[in-house]
Amino acid sequence: MLNVLIVDDDKLVRRGLISAMPWSEFGLQVAGEARNGEKALEFLETHEVDLMLTDLAMPVMSGLELMRTVRIRYPRIFIVVLTLHQDFSYIQEALRLGAIDYIAKVQLEEERFEEVLERICSRIDSERRRESSPGHVPTLADADGGYALIGSIKTEIHTAAEQLPAALRRPDLTVTPDLHVWMDSQEPNNGLLEETLSDLSHRTRCGGLIRLSGLRGRSVSDISARLEEYLSGEWFYVQRPDIRLYTFDLSKPDPLARESASENIQRALADLRKRGAKSDWLHESHEFESLLVDLASLRLPPQRLHGELLGLTYVWNAIYEAASGSRLETPEQAQSWFEAEQEIRSMRELLRTVLGLQLYSHEVRSSIMLAAALVRERLSEPLQAGQIAREVNMSRSYFSQCFRDMLGVTFNEYVRQQRIARACTLLAETRKTVQWVAERTGYADEKYFSRIFREQTGMLPSEYRHRYLQEETNVR
Known part of the structure; x- marks a missing residue:
């Protein structure tokens, strides 16, 4: 078991972390707590600690001051930073001082406890493997390239990685819960690594695969910091739904690092x-x-x-x-x-x-027609405007505006109309139950379906079927 020390000036935060986090499931146990940096140092003098979670803004001695002292006196202690707001200048300084990760307290408010501890333990494992590697220079990347996969891929990554050699089955580094990094090992399996990760990116909902360069000689914390900068800045400008492979050179300056108030x-x-x-x-x-x-x-x-x-x-x-x-x-x-x-x-x-300058383009009209076709194909499934808009490569607000202008009704109204029209057909052409018809047209609740059906047609489903049968008999 690894011993954990929690340092935060807010007693409720300390108590909440101690009681809510599933420590034992990840081989961790809370050895103590402290309300500021000085108390933490007093505790460390008499207790064995493997992992320290510390707030940055504290009275008496700040988290950064505490980290500087711990780096000198207890270099083997892993440090994770707690932060109320994601002020990256403070986070970046903490990473430079050797923090292996940081936790935004909003993550804890959302009860993402297992995800947080899984990420921390992954970082600790990565650091220990790196330190124990023969001839390895601690905390420095000895290869220039690597790969970063963006997306929450907990189970998928382990399944797909079965194709890889054992040494490559786990990421070398997890920068955030949604960004996993593999270092280039300069071995023949590198092609297989890129092929596997690229395939995984295409088959899952990952944001994309990034081919990294400029890693050699950089510390793990520096690599993490640069990737954090990239995710919070440049990534916003380069990502597109039709691109799956990106490149990022860590040796180049961050375009968003310039002073925006210049x-x-x-x-x-x-x-x-x-x-x-x-x-x-x-x-x-x-x-x-x-x-x-x-x-x-x-x-x-x-x-x-x-x-x-x-x-x-x-x-x-x-x-x-x-x-x-x-x-x-x-x-x-x-x-x-x-x-x-x-x-x-x-x-x-x-x-x-x-202003009478232009009607909708052919491309926009084609996208809306495709969206309407997708709706008709998926009437038994949950349908949301945002998801359909993404599939036809349009923003949600523009999609909604164009859809209403071209088809004369809102997206939700069109879905409702198509579902009721399909229900009418099924009621007339089959002898299946009303519940069966409801499920085939996207309504799990039969009573709700019947209410919507009556609002649209003026009749209950059973009445509609009865009247249709009468009309069909009279025609014959």
């Missing part, structure tokens, strides 16, 4: 706002494409980008409202630049339409 950034944003307030981008495609390229090139953090889009939407609504009497939908915060770009393109399409 004069150059501010001047560029001011220029973009002026251009966005004019109508040139509505009439000229090259001006619109240039606007998108210039906005993406600033590499604004996602939240900052969302704020800029809200500002532009406010300006564009003045045009839209004057022409149509209604307002553009406020865009939700995008999960990628691809989604953000889709939102901007959708607003341009809507503005051009109300």
Whole structure:
């Protein structure tokens, strides 16, 4: 069993961690707790500790100060950082000081206890294997390349990895619960590794496979920090639903590491706002494409980008409202630049339409027709606008707008209409029970199905079947 020390100035947090986490399931036991860095050092003088979980913001002695001291006095102790908010400057400093992981307290509020402990134990195993490797320089990568697989792949990875040699069956590093890293071993099985991981990425809902370079000579904590930066920044701009293999060179500077408040950034944003307030981008495609390229090139953090889009939407609504009497939908915060770009393109399409400049393109019409076909094929399954929108490569808000404009009803209303139409056919052409018909048209509850059916047709399912049979008999 590994002994754990929990350091946090909030007693409720300490008590909650001790009582709620399934420590014993992962070979861990809580040896003690401390309310600040000084008390933690006093405890370490008289107790054996293998793993220390520490908050960063504490009175008397901060978590960073505690880490610096522990690194010198007790270098064999593994350290995990607890943080209330994901302020990456503090987290990055903690990783530089040798922390093997950090836990955002929101994860604990969501009761992701097993996931957190599994990740910590995986990190500890990785560090110990690396330290025990013959001729290995501790904490430094001795290969330049590797692979990172994005996605929650707990069971899938172990199944697929059965094809790999034993040494490659587990990731060398888990940066977050959803990012697993394999180092390049410079052995003949590297091709098999990439092939297996690429296949896994395609077969599961993983975000993609990243081919890494620039690892040699970097510490594990530095690699983790750079990948965290990448996931919270540049990854937002490069990910697309039609791409599965990406590349990331850790030796190159992070484009989002620049100070976003610098004069150059501010001047560029001011220029973009002026251009966005004019109508040139509505009439000229090259001006619109240039606007998108210039906005993406600033590499604004996602939240900052969302704020800029809200500002532009406010300006564009003045045009839209004057022409149509209604307002553009406020865009939700995008999960990628691809989604953000889709939102901007959708607003341009809507503005051009109300101004009589353009109808929906052939590509958009084809996507909506495909979406309608998918609905008709899957009436027995749960159907959500967001999922169908992703399958036809459209943002949800633009998809909903186009769907309503082209088919005359909302997505949910169209699903309801198609389900009732299918139910009418099944009631007329089969002698199956009403419950069976309900299940074949996406309704698990027979009473709810009957209520919806009556709202749409004016009759209960049994009444509809009886009337149909009477009409069929009269015709004969």
